[in-house]
Amino acid sequence: MTRSSSSSSSPALAFARNAAPVLVVALLAIGFWWLLSATVYQGKGYLLPSPQEVAAATVENAATLAGATLSTLKEALLGYALAIVVGIAGAAVLAQSRLLERSLYPYAVLLQTVPVVAIAPLIVLWFGYNELSVVIVSFIMSLFPIINNTMLGLRSTSRNLAELFALHRAGGLVSFWKLRLPGALPHIFAGLRISAGLSVIGAIVGEFIIGSGNAEGGLGVQIVFAQGRMYTALLFAEVIAATLLGFLFFLVVSAIGRLLLRHWHESALGS
């Protein structure tokens, strides 16, 4: 009756099965990278440093790198959290009526289509050369997928269930909490997963604009800095750190989603 998966009885074994293919690809990629750096780019470390050089740069600048990563993490996390709150609440308001949706949704789309790189200087102008501007860029970058997917989820309520709730005189608020919001969770998490990476990208873009004036800044600041010094090995280390940061966001959000949906949604059953 219950779906038991005897094959994944050991968590360690399950992890190995999931992680092994990814790790094999990573090793192949690093191998290829090393090969390139040792042949075509031999002696041109400023264009393509070898994996060893990047590792050395990472160790050498560990403190700066960790500080920058932490700083970007903080900004991206704030922007992302703000986008989650505003996105879900905004979608809940928009989903209340077609009129609201027709009058406000296009502006949500505009927020998505306006080139963030182009308005980031404006944001800096308004909010100053500080972390707040970075958080706002990250927020704008992450908002739309959350609004859009949440609205889709809130509109996907089963008609029979909506009738059932209407028959038993459930008000809008009760229907929202007991029916529409839980039913929208799979869609909401689809949006959250897309925005996880975007929030980090947004933070980095924001830091680019703030520029290298601030030596204590996050990864975006440090990347500009390393580029100016032609310190390509460190640049690589920073790009990798930024990528892993976005990936970490994604993993955490996915894990929370699976935890919440594990009993009922096809995407998470048996996980």
Added chain:
Amino acid sequence: MSGAAVGLEGVSKRFDTRKDGGLLALDTVDFALRPGEFVSIVGPSGCGKSTLLRIMAGLVAPSTGRCTRPDGIETAFVFQEAALLPWRNVERNAQLLMELEGHPPQSYRPRAAEALKLVGLAGFEKSYPHQLSGGMRMRLSLARALALRPGLLLLDEPLAAVDELTRDVLQEELSSLWRQAGFTGVLVTHNVHEAVYLSNRVVVMSPRPGRILDVIDVPFAYPRAPELRASADFAALTGQVTAVLRAQHHAQAVA
């Protein structure tokens, strides 16, 4: 809890469409449900029988005429799809309607347990809907309705989606539930055998616009044994219902 009496007086329903005049789904339906009886409504697809059920539920307002129900009775509706909340386990699904109707929270657990026991789902409280078979989901849907202790239970083709063996078993269980719980039951179906097996009376409706063609009394005493379905009297009665349906069908085909 005794069943409720429901009256339909000259009920018509016209749905607005782009064409002028709209679509007449129901045409002056007069019918009175007696307290505690079980009535089935049979008719071809699109004859407005589901609309009639929704009017009795208060989900849809009639265009003309009126539907009278006693005040303060609980009405529960069972859909063709079990319409469960997939994120709630069996027990919490069974409690849903009590929550919506504002029953006192301390009654949720005992009432849900009682209803789940009635439909044979005791022991499955912590399971989730995706773990249940089609028949069990329908049982849960029934339990959810019964937990309200309804005076009026409206069933919209609840057994259309389950396999035939399960359907026979569920019909027998539904009949015994009705006798135990004492609600007034209205079943919409296009299965003539199901209608005759379960009901005190069978209402036969015409194709659109839906009108009542005939109301046929079913004289068999309750409890009705499963073997009743194989008897000659049963066959005669289902034949009679089918004949009314078919005569109308032919009349339409000729016209």
